[in-house]
Amino acid sequence: MTSKTARRDAGSGGLYQRADGLWVAALTLPDRDGKRRRKTVSHRTKEGAAKKLKALRSELDRAGDLPTSSPTLATWMETWLQRIAAPRLKPNTLTTYRGQVDRYIVPAIGKVRLDKLTPAHVRRLHDYIIDGGRSSTTALQAHRILSKALTDAMREGKVTRNVATLIDAPRKAVVNRGALTADQARTLLLSVAKDPHAAASWSVALLAGLRQGERLGLTREAVDLDAGIITVSWQLQRLRWQHGCSPKCGRKRGADCPQRHITIPHGQEARQVHGALWLTRPKSRAGWRQVPIASQLHGILTIYLDAFPPGDEGLIFTRPDRHPIDPSDDAEAWDRALKAAGLPDVPLHSARHTTATLLHELQVPDQTRIRILGHSSATVTAGYTHVSGPEMADAMARLGALVVPQLEP
Secondary structure, X not given: OOOOOOOOOOOOEEEEEOOOOOEEEEEEXXXXXXXXXXXXXXXXXXXXXXXXXHHHHHXXXXXXXXXXXXXXXXXXXXXXXXXXXXXXOOHHHHHHHHHHHHHHHHHHHOOOEHHHOOHHHHHHHHHHHHHOOOOHHHHHHHHHHHHHHHHHHHXXXXXXXXXXXXXXXXXXXXXXXXXXXXXXXXXXXXXXXOOHHHHHHHHHHHHHOOOHHHHHOXXXXXXXXXXXXXXXXXXXXXXXXXXXXXXXXXXXXXXXXXXXXXXXXXXXXXXXXXXOEEEEOOOOHHHOEEEEXXXXXXXXXXXXXXXXXXXXXXXXXXXXXXXXXXXXHHHHHHHHHHHHOOOOOOOOOHHHHHHHHHHHHOOXXXXXXXXXXXXXXXXXXXXXXXOOOHHHHHHHHHHHHHHOHHHOO
């Protein structure tokens, strides 16, 4: 008669000594896919192995399961980027994540086994970044990326806790991004009033609060002059070329590869416009919005759209050859406009800060400003403030009157 070995219940375990003299603690784990599983650890003494077994039992009681093997953090980060993060991130965001992983996370703590990570390792990552001359904001970004990867590792059963949540994240560095005053914004628009393209482009930046990519990605169908609405549903971005060669062509940059390509994650909408310039969806659902057109901006856009036909993909702001404007060229044009108007040298993104600040000065309610700027929360909008209903239309009308009374058609 064939005898069967009794199956141990999950959580049971025992100690035994191997031929090499090491003591082994073995703990039975819950079955997975019908397969029997156990976790083993070793120690040179019986007492040490017993202590490890006790710790394993406590962790099993807390987490409900334990991983039986663990990759290094570097291996997990690569798997996470390719299989988990890529499908849900915008292309440029994925590129940013990849840069943080390759430059900071892997060099600092990549050799540590995933299940051996401790809060001390996370602090080592912070120190590696800040001691290397980078800002605390960079350390904060790396911390958040690591935390997301470890949360997914928990869901995958690779670890039982997210050690990044056990310590405080670095504080974001305080940066004075600057914003133009109403008088300075008026000075800029008066300075470019005779240039139809500049007048229309910078008026949209200051009076609609669009991000650079949203403004450069505006199509003719998105500007409804009859309804007085700008619909923000696309943004123009320069995406990064990737190598398409195998074996490697020897060129360092993907843009120089003869078989270069741009990968758009599955399920994400994107339309190639020209070269590496693509139309992609806004960075968040809150970014999909309708912004009322102030009467002053309405007149400026009416004149501009009558004089200049749409370019590639229906874009309204284009180069003379009707191809899209590269974001770097647009930023340089902003700098030249400020210099010509005798204004402080502030970043292009400050135009959006100007919109937020002036709306705040006009005492526009927080929720209305959030909807106009396309933020996900009041916290984000507060970071843009220095100090599509009727309320939104009223806010934009007041903003237009504040900034461009001299430019009414």
